[in-house]
Amino acid sequence: MPLGKDPGESLVTVFEENGAAGSVLEPGKSLVLTDFSPPAISAGERLIRLAYRLGVPSSTLTSPFTKPARTRMLATVKCPLEGDRAAGVALRMGHFLVHGVKAPIGQLDFSPQARLTAPFERVVHGFSWLGDLAASAPREECVPTAERVLAAWLAANGPAKKAPGTGLGKGPAWNVEYAGHRLLNWLVYAPLILSGQNERVRAEALDAITQTARWLDRNVTRGDDVLGEVAGWCAITAAGLLLPEGKPRRLFGEAGLIRALGELVADDGGVLSRSPLAQMDAIELLVKLTACYRAAGRDTPAALDAMLVLLVPPLLALMHGDGGLGSWQGAGAVRADRVAALIEASGVRTRPLKDIRQWGYQRLTGGKTILQFDAAPPPRARHARSGCASTLAFELSCEGRRIIVNCGGASFAGGQTPIRIEQGLRATAAHSTLALDNVNSTAVMINGKLGKGVEEVEVNRRMLELDSGKASRIEASHDGYAARFGLVHRRILILRDDGSELRGEDLLVPSGKGKRGKIEFAIRFHIGPGIELGLSDDRKGAGLALPDGTYWQFRLGNTSAGGELDIEESMWVDGQGRPQPIQQLVLQGLTSRSGGTFSWLLKKMG
Numbered sequence: 001m002p003l004g005k006d007p008g009e010s011l012v013t014v015f016e017e018n019g020a021a022g023s024v025l026e027p028g029k030s031l032v033l034t035d036f037s038p039p040a041i042s043a044g045e046r047l048i049r050l051a052y053r054l055g056v057p058s059s060t061l062t063s064p065f066t067k068p069a070r071t072r073m074l075a076t077v078k079c080p081l082e083g084d085r086a087a088g089v090a091l092r093m094g095h096f097l098v099h100g101v102k103a104p105i106g107q108l109d110f111s112p113q114a115r116l117t118a119p120f121e122r123v124v125h126g127f128s129w130l131g132d133l134a135a136s137a138p139r140e141e142c143v144p145t146a147e148r149v150l151a152a153w154l155a156a157n158g159p160a161k162k163a164p165g166t167g168l169g170k171g172p173a174w175n176v177e178y179a180g181h182r183l184l185n186w187l188v189y190a191p192l193i194l195s196g197q198n199e200r201v202r203a204e205a206l207d208a209i210t211q212t213a214r215w216l217d218r219n220v221t222r223g224d225d226v227l228g229e230v231a232g233w234c235a236i237t238a239a240g241l242l243l244p245e246g247k248p249r250r251l252f253g254e255a256g257l258i259r260a261l262g263e264l265v266a267d268d269g270g271v272l273s274r275s276p277l278a279q280m281d282a283i284e285l286l287v288k289l290t291a292c293y294r295a296a297g298r299d300t301p302a303a304l305d306a307m308l309v310l311l312v313p314p315l316l317a318l319m320h321g322d323g324g325l326g327s328w329q330g331a332g333a334v335r336a337d338r339v340a341a342l343i344e345a346s347g348v349r350t351r352p353l354k355d356i357r358q359w360g361y362q363r364l365t366g367g368k369t370i371l372q373f374d375a376a377p378p379p380r381a382r383h384a385r386s387g388c389a390s391t392l393a394f395e396l397s398c399e400g401r402r403i404i405v406n407c408g409g410a411s412f413a414g415g416q417t418p419i420r421i422e423q424g425l426r427a428t429a430a431h432s433t434l435a436l437d438n439v440n441s442t443a444v445m446i447n448g449k450l451g452k453g454v455e456e457v458e459v460n461r462r463m464l465e466l467d468s469g470k471a472s473r474i475e476a477s478h479d480g481y482a483a484r485f486g487l488v489h490r491r492i493l494i495l496r497d498d499g500s501e502l503r504g505e506d507l508l509v510p511s512g513k514g515k516r517g518k519i520e521f522a523i524r525f526h527i528g529p530g531i532e533l534g535l536s537d538d539r540k541g542a543g544l545a546l547p548d549g550t551y552w553q554f555r556l557g558n559t560s561a562g563g564e565l566d567i568e569e570s571m572w573v574d575g576q577g578r579p580q581p582i583q584q585l586v587l588q589g590l591t592s593r594s595g596g597t598f599s600w601l602l603k604k605m606g
Contacts, residue, residue, distance in 0.1 A: 025360060025457045027377045039301040045251055052217075052248035062245045069244035071206045075295040077188045077242070081131070081287050081345040084338075088136025091129060092145050098123050099415025099577030105149060110156035112171020117414025119577070124153070125173040126181035130189040139191055146192040147201050154204050159211045176216070176223035180231030183212045187238045188288050213239040217249070220256065225383065226264040227271065227278055233257035234285045241296040257289075258303050269310035270359025272383040274376070275329040277411055279315050280342055283308065287345045312346055313353035315339070317363045318372060322400040324575055326372045327408025328361065329379070330386025330426065330448070335575035362461065364472040369398040369499025374431075375476040377454045378442045386410040386426060387450035389440040391457060391478045392491045393431035398499060398604065401546050402528035405582070406431045409573020410448075416578050425573070434489055434506050434523045434598075441480030441489070454480035470497040482511040485519060487595065505557075505599040508591060515593035521563070522588040523598060525554070526570050533583045539565050542585055551606050554585060557599035563589030 041049070048061050059068035090097035095104045098119050108124070109116075116124065123129055129149070133142045157173040172178065186193060186209050193205045213236065220232035233256045240250025264271055264282065271278045286308045293300045318326045323336025356362055360376020373394045379387055388410065396404040407430035413422035426444045428435040435441070442453025461474045477490035490507040506523055527533055532545040541555040542565065556565060570584040587598060 023459050025357065025376045025459060026455065027380045039254060039303070041251065048248050049251040049255060052252045056248075058245040058248045061248045071210045072244065073187075073190050073194065074242050074244065074246075075297070076191060077288075077291050077295040079131070079188050079288055079291045079345075080347075081284060082341060083128070083131030083133070083135040085132070085135045087129065088132035088134070088142070091133050091149070092136060092142065096120070096123060096129065099412050099417070101415045105152070108152075110153050110173075112157065112173065114171075116172070117419065119412060119414045121172050121175075122178065122181075125157075125175070125178040127185040127189075128181060130185045130192055134189055134192060139195070142192055143196045146189075147196045147198055150193050150205060151198075151201050154201075154208060158204060158208050174215070175228070176220060177228030177231045179212060179216055180220070180223075180228070180233070180235040183209065183216065183235035184231070184238050184285070184288055186212075187235070187242050187292065190242075209239070209243070213243065213249070217252070225273075225385070226260055227273065227281060227385075229260045230257065230264055230282065231285055233260050234289045238289055238292040241292045241298065254301055258301070258307075261304075261307050265307065265310065266358030268314065268353060268357045268359050269312075270314040270353075270361075271311075272358070272379055273329065273385050273387075274360060274379045274383075275385055275411070276315065276318050276325045276331040276334065277329075278385060279311060280334070280339075283311050283315065283342055283346055286311070287342070308346055309348050309350070312343060312348040313350050314356075314359045314361075316343070316350070316352035317354075317356065317359070317361055319352065320370055320372075320395070320397040320400070320402060321368060322397065322402070326361075326395045327406040327573070328372075328374065328390065329384075329388050330408070330411035332409040332412050332573040332577055333402070333405075333575045338575065360457070362459070362474055362476075364474060364493070364495045365499070366472065366495045366497045367398075367499030368400075369396065369495065369502075371396050371493065371495050371502065373474060373476070373493060374433075375459045375474065376457050377478070378450050381445070381449045381451070384448055384450045386422075386448045387442075387444070388426040388431065389428040389442040389444055389450070389453060389480070390431040390433065391441050391454045391480060392476055392489060393428075393433035394493065395432065396502060396602070397528075398550070399548070401548060401550070403531065403544065403546070403552060403602075404432050405526050405528050405572055407526060407571055407573065409577060409579065412573055412577035417573055429522070429524060430526075432525050433491070434508075434521060436481050436485055436487065436489075436508075437520050438522070439481070439484065441478060452483075454478045464494065466496075471495060472497070477509070479511065486511050486513075486515050486593065487519075500604040502602045503599075504602070505597065507598075508596045510593075510595050517593050518590040519593050520588070521591050521596070522586055523600075525585040526572065527583050527585065529572055529574075529580050529582050531582075533567055533585070535565065535567060541565070542567070550604065553601075553603050553605050555601045555603070556587065557601060559596070559598045563587050563591070563598070 087097045095102045216232050223229040237253030240246035325334040362373040362375045364371040374390045410422050410425040413419045428440045443451030457478045459476045464471045464473050471494050473494045475492045481487050487508045488511050492505045494503045530547040534543050544552040570582045572580045572582045
């Protein structure tokens with residue numbers, strides 16, 4: 001069937017004529033743990049690990065008849081992952097720079113009672129800023145700044161600020177994830193905080209490293225989610241590698257880390273939160289831990305190497321032609337240089353994931369056109385971070401230019417993106433898909449969590465032989481509106497192999513006996529930044545003029561339920577967390593509760 005003809009021609013016919021049963025996806029399940037077992041160890045080492053887990057001190061297990069060794073770093077880590085140089089320069093000039101927002105170091109409240117936004121909490125209490133500082137100048141120029149910030153943080157949160165009955169301090173600084181990142185960054189960037197002239201700060205830093213490692217030993221399983229626990233286990237393992245008498249802690253950490261990774265990652269390598277940012281965090285943690293193994297002169301456990309190889313391909317599947325990431329599950333359009341640096345540091349050379357199951361982001365390519373399609377249920381509440389009701393949304397780019405996007409950026413709220421719109425950025429309406437009665441396909445809750453909605457997604461993907469070439473065809477449906485409205489949303493997308501044409505059809509299919517009456521619908525296409533948009537005279541189409549001079553045309557086909565095409569304002573959050581004004585095409589109106597069909601065509605004209 002030629003794709004250049006009437007966009008109203010039924011796509012369902014293609015499915016029926018070439019029919020084959022599709023697969024049904026349910027919310028993701030973790031890896032089978034037997035596939036990623038802890039390193040083989042001797043019976044004696046198993047006994048040491050058990051004793052350490054039960055609370056026997058390392059010194060008792062390694063050197064029972066000698067005085068415990070003093071705390072010191074056994075090796076210097078060379079981390080292949082560079083931080084953000086601009087943020088590092090800003091630190092040396094006296095302020096934090098987080099998603100474009102500056103905060104003077106001298107005016108920042110580090111205390112447990114401080115009300116910092118989530119992005120600032122993560123940077124300040126997780127000490128990720130040490131990597132940025134290290135990337136900005138030679139070490140000797142960075143040490144004074146590192147000591148200044150560390151001293152201020154320790155004065156508010158360090159061991160001297162113990163709270164009765166808590167073992168250490170209280171407040172957000174002692175969130176397991178932040179504590180894990182902090183200890184790992186202290187160990188990886190130790191020269192910045194341990195090589196200065198201030199003996200008091202150096203002694204306090206070593207004491208903080210020791211006590212934070214002990215705190216994590218006892219509290220690592222109390223993280224807010226599995227990714228937080230993974231951060232804690234990475235830090236424990238690194239401390240076992242780089243601190244004296246660390247063998248018991250290392251054995252304890254390796255077993256806990258591999259178990260937690262099995263609970264974090266689905267069988268295709270995608271994290272169960274389905275968040276590109278969480279995927280990047282997991283890769284970054286393993287990259288830093290691998291550097292610690294190298295510094296200690298030890299081989300990385302095979303299970304950790306295998307996990308790193310498993311994590312990279314799903315991330316590549318969400319790269320657009322510009323090298324940046326798509327806007328999914330709270331992520332903004334993460335910059336190409338940041339993604340490239342992370343992949344380079346991982347040492348993994350591979351291609352984007354093709355056999356997509358639980359990760360759920362289908363990727364179609366034609367020529368220089370890339371389509372990303374969310375064809376899986378959203379994450380379970382226990383896995384979601386900035387969970388979005390984005391099922392059956394898609395993004396489209398051509399030659400590095402983003403044409404159809406999602407708003408994205410909920411995870412960046414608290415920087416230049418206001419917190420008050422965080423839930424709106426996670427809504428179905430913030431994604432390029434269909435919504436009924438202005439209701440989310442999956443309930444969007446506070447604190448990044450999700451409620452009831454989509455439980456199953458049926459997916460069918462195949463190649464089509466056309467009169468003039470080939471095309472990739474994908475069909476998916478979800479049940480997010482079945483319980484409330486008795487309708488299933490089915491979307492069919494066909495992309496020509498030269499990337500010049502995307503044909504789509506959105507169908508509302510009764511999930512039971514058809515109901516009477518009408519219901520409001522809206523199909524949204526958020527248009528990429530810098531694109532000039534104009535409606536046709538008959539209001540059945542629109543022209544898209546891209547900044548590079550190319551021109552695309554959007555055209556409605558025959559629909560069973562009318563509706564009007566309008567241009568409305570929208571917003572897109574870029575990779576630095578900055579909200580950018582964009583526009584959106586919206587087909588909206590009333591459709592029958594017994595179902596409806598809406599077909600459309602997006603074609604490159606020149």
